[in-house]
Amino acid sequence: MKQIEKVIDEKIQGKALVTENKEGNSKKLFIESYGCQMNMNDSEIVASILSEQGFNTTQSIEDADLVLVNTCSIREKAETTVRNRLKKYNAVKKINPTMKVGVLGCMAERLKEKFLEEEKIVDLVVGPDAYRDLPNLIEEVEAGRDAVNVILSKDETYGDVSPVRLNSNGVSAFVSITRGCDNMCTFCVVPFTRGRERSRDPKSIIEEIRSMQEKNFKEITLLGQNVDSYLWYGGGLKKDFKKASEMAQATAVDFAQLLDICASEFPKMRFRFSTSNPQDMSLDVIHTMAKHPNICKYIHLPVQSGSNAMLKAMNRQHTREEYMELVDSIYKIIPEMALSQDMIAGFCGETEQDHQDTLDLMEHVKYSFGFMFAYSERPGTLAAKKMEDDIPLETKKRRLQEIINLQQKHSLYRTQQYVGQVQEVLIEGTSKKSDSHWKGRNTQNTVVVFPKENYKMGDFVNVKIEDCTSTTLLGTAQGYSENN
Numbered sequence: 236m237k238q239i240e241k242v243i244d245e246k247i248q249g250k251a252l253v254t255e256n257k258e259g260n261s262k263k264l265f266i267e268s269y270g271c272q273m274n275m276n277d278s279e280i281v282a283s284i285l286s287e288q289g290f291n292t293t294q295s296i297e298d299a300d301l302v303l304v305n306t307c308s309i310r311e312k313a314e315t316t317v318r319n320r321l322k323k324y325n326a327v328k329k330i331n332p333t334m335k336v337g338v339l340g341c342m343a344e345r346l347k348e349k350f351l352e353e354e355k356i357v358d359l360v361v362g363p364d365a366y367r368d369l370p371n372l373i374e375e376v377e378a379g380r381d382a383v384n385v386i387l388s389k390d391e392t393y394g395d396v397s398p399v400r401l402n403s404n405g406v407s408a409f410v411s412i413t414r415g416c417d418n419m420c421t422f423c424v425v426p427f428t429r430g431r432e433r434s435r436d437p438k439s440i441i442e443e444i445r446s447m448q449e450k451n452f453k454e455i456t457l458l459g460q461n462v463d464s465y466l467w468y469g470g471g472l473k474k475d476f477k478k479a480s481e482m483a484q485a486t487a488v489d490f491a492q493l494l495d496i497c498a499s500e501f502p503k504m505r506f507r508f509s510t511s512n513p514q515d516m517s518l519d520v521i522h523t524m525a526k527h528p529n530i531c532k533y534i535h536l537p538v539q540s541g542s543n544a545m546l547k548a549m550n551r552q553h554t555r556e557e558y559m560e561l562v563d564s565i566y567k568i569i570p571e572m573a574l575s576q577d578m579i580a581g582f583c584g585e586t587e588q589d590h591q592d593t594l595d596l597m598e599h600v601k602y603s604f605g606f607m608f609a610y611s612e613r614p615g616t617l618a619a620k621k622m623e624d625d626i627p628l629e630t631k632k633r634r635l636q637e638i639i640n641l642q643q644k645h646s647l648y649r650t651q652q653y654v655g656q657v658q659e660v661l662i663e664g665t666s667k668k669s670d671s672h673w674k675g676r677n678t679q680n681t682v683v684v685f686p687k688e689n690y691k692m693g694d695f696v697n698v699k700i701e702d703c704t705s706t707t708l709l710g711t712a713q714g715y716s717e718n719n
Contacts, residue, residue, distance in 0.1 A: 256291040261342075264290040265299035269316055270307025272458060272509070276409050278305045281339065281366050288370050296327050301373065303359075306342030314342055325356045330625055337361060337377050338618055345424060345615050358427055359383075363414070364430060406663050406693045408452045410443050411435065412493065413459030417473060418512060419618040421550045422579065422610065425460055432473040436463045437488050441500060453661055453693050454505040457497070462508045463515035465490040491519035498527035503718060505661060507531045507680070513538065514552040521568045529718070533603075533680040536562070537577035538545050541596030542589035546620050548622065555596055562600050573603040573649065573679035578638050581610045581631030583622035590634045597641050603649040603679060604643045604706070611636045647705035650681060658683060658708065659716040660698045662690060683708040695719045 264285055268278045281303065282292060294301055302324055307313035317338070324336050337359030344362040358376045360383045361369060415430040416423075444455055459465065468479045468487040475485065488496075490508075497506055511534050518525075524530045540546055543554050553561075565572050578593065609631040612624045658677040666672035666684045674684050675696070685698050685708055695718040698710040 257286050260286065260289045260291040262290045262300045263293040263298050264301050264303065265293055265296045266303040266305065267320070268305040268340075269313050270305070270341065272409055272456075273411065273460065274305050274307055276411050276458060277340065277366065278361060281305070281369065284366055284369055288373070296324070297331060299331075299334055301337065302327075302335045303339055306338055306340040308425040311597055317342060322357055328356060335359065335373070335377075339363075339366070339370075341424065395427050395447075404664050404692070405450075405451060406456040406661065407456065408447050409456045409458045410440060410447070411458045412440055412462060416435050417464070418461060418514070418552065419550055419617065420550065421622065422539075422582065422613065424613050425669070432461065432464060433471065434467045434473065435472070435495060437467055437493055440493070441496065444497060444504070445502060448501060448504060451693065452504070453695070454507065455497070455501075457493070457506065457508040459510070461509050461510065461512045461515060463490050463520065465493055467493075476650050486531055489519070490519075491517060491523045494520065494523045494530060495527070498523070502529055505531055505678075507533065509535050511536050513558050516561065518564055519569065521565050521572075524572075525569050531678045531680065532571055533678065534565070535573070535574045535575045535577075538596065539577055539579050539591065540582065540585075541593035542585070543592075545585055545589050545593075547706075548584060548618075549579075549582060550617070555592065559596065559599055571679070573681070574600060574601045575680075576600070576605040576607075576642075578605060578607045579610050580607065580635035580638055581626040583610070583618055583624055583626070585626055585634075590637070594637065594644050597638070597645065601645045601648060602642065603681065604646050605638075605639050607635060607642065643705050647703075650703040650705060650708055653677070653681070653700045653708050654703055655700065657697050657713055658710070659718065660685070660696050662692050662694050662696060664692060677708070681708055682706065684708060685710050685712050688712055690715075 264282070266278055266282060268274045282290075285301075290301065296302060304317055304320055304324075306317045321336070321338075324334075328334050328336065335358045336356050338357055339361045340363055343360045346360075359372055361372060365372075413432060413434045415432045416425045417432045440457075442470045444606075447455060464473060465487055466473050466476060466487055468476055468483045471479070476487070479487075494506065507528060513536060516534075516536070524532065538558055538606070539549055539551060539556050543556075546554060562574065565574070576597070578597075580590070580593075609628075610624070610626070612619045618624075660675040660683045661679055662673045662675040664674060665687075666674040669684075671687055672684050673687050673690060673692075673696075674682055677683055683698055683700070685696075690696055690712060693715040697712050697716045700708045700710040702709040
């Protein structure tokens with residue numbers, strides 16, 4: 236069952252963020268994050284804003300003047316965890332009554348004032364677009380008033396806030412390129428918690444990547460709720476593009492062009508991106524990936540179901556046939572491409588035939604890995620309002636297990652293809668199982684483990700693959716790659 240949780244990296248959930256202390260700062264901030272990589276990235280932005288307000292981060296909650304929890308609303312488990320953390324904060328607040336507690340992010344957006352009413356401990360509720368307002372909100376709290384700002388913005392992208400890199404391995408970093416989402420999938424709360432889609436100025440993206448390069452980072456993941464619909468035409472919402480001037484439309488930059496600019500500007504850096512949406516992905520992106528060796532040959536391409544009836548119920552704007560045609564085109568242009576999936580088992584009204592359609596689509600694609608869930612209703616979504624969660628839990632669990640079993644078979648099939656090959660690997664850190672081995676990833680995002688020898692973190696190394704499991708490649712270094 237381990238693969239179910241993979242989409243949200245459990246190792247970094249609830250980890251207190253650590254930044255370099257700024258001289259002269261006397262107040263202490265304890266900030267922890269739950270949920271997706273966008274949340275982790277947002278916490279870095281918050282730390283950067285509050286660093287200018289006299290706050291240094293601390294790992295000790297007992298010492299903190301301000302405790303912030305950055306929250307997720309995608310799954311019930313994440314919300315339950317946050318509520319449990321608030322109980323822990325409450326115990327600490329009894330010892331340190333001047334400590335202020337704030338809830339940030341998607342759960343703050345979804346529950347708004349209810350938080351202040353239900354969780355008497357919370358002083359501050361801040362939605363994902365209101366982080367710039369934190370200094371004012373903190374002033375309100377210090378004056379003894381509750382503070383809420385959950386207004387969603389048309390243009391906030393935090394393009395000019397340079398995030399403080401926290402808990403980083405110093406090798407790979409995330410750079411946010413879009414915020415919000417326009418796809419109203421019925422199971423998802425993101426459009427309501429992060430607002431409508433808007434893109435960030437390419438110049439500010441390039442500047443941030445350049446600052447990462449100067450700090451010796453080797454790999455950048457371009458991040459957004461839906462990166463494929465990136466569109467910069469001078470600022471504003473994606474949906475207002477048609478109202479822009481002819482000049483603005485003619486000089487607009489789309490995702491394929493942004494990728495091309497990044498890869499050309501920084502030929503020694505590796506680029507990844509997440510998350511993609513099948514309905515918005517253009518083959519221009521795939522051709523750009525084929526053109527640049529430093530764009531990794533891996534796409535996370537969520538499908539959620541292989542059944543047309545379910546895709547329609549989920550308000551996914553594509554059919555199974557269109558998705559399979561897109562996949563076939565991708566493999567034709569880049570045969571070595573690795574694809575991964577998100578899959579929901581037991582969505583409202585799912586029949587056995589719908590489930591079989593999902594397994595059939597998986598057989599067609601043979602994903603390298605996947606992130607699989609049993610459907611759980613999220614309050615505030617269209618599905619929760621309009622559809623009955625009518626699949627028994629036992630049925631959901633069985634279908635989920637069948638999806639997981641098939642994915643493990645495909646994952647092993649994919650890793651076996653690498654045995655005997657030499658793969659370029661970027662060293663990210665020490666292997667979890669052995670201090671004498673490095674771990675890194677190849678261009679297809681598969682983990683590779685090999686003896687350390689004289690190599691170091693951040694090196695690009697050619698590794699001869701000798702063995703594999705369904706999730707890991709095992710080999711021996713053959714020397715530095717030419718990218719080093």
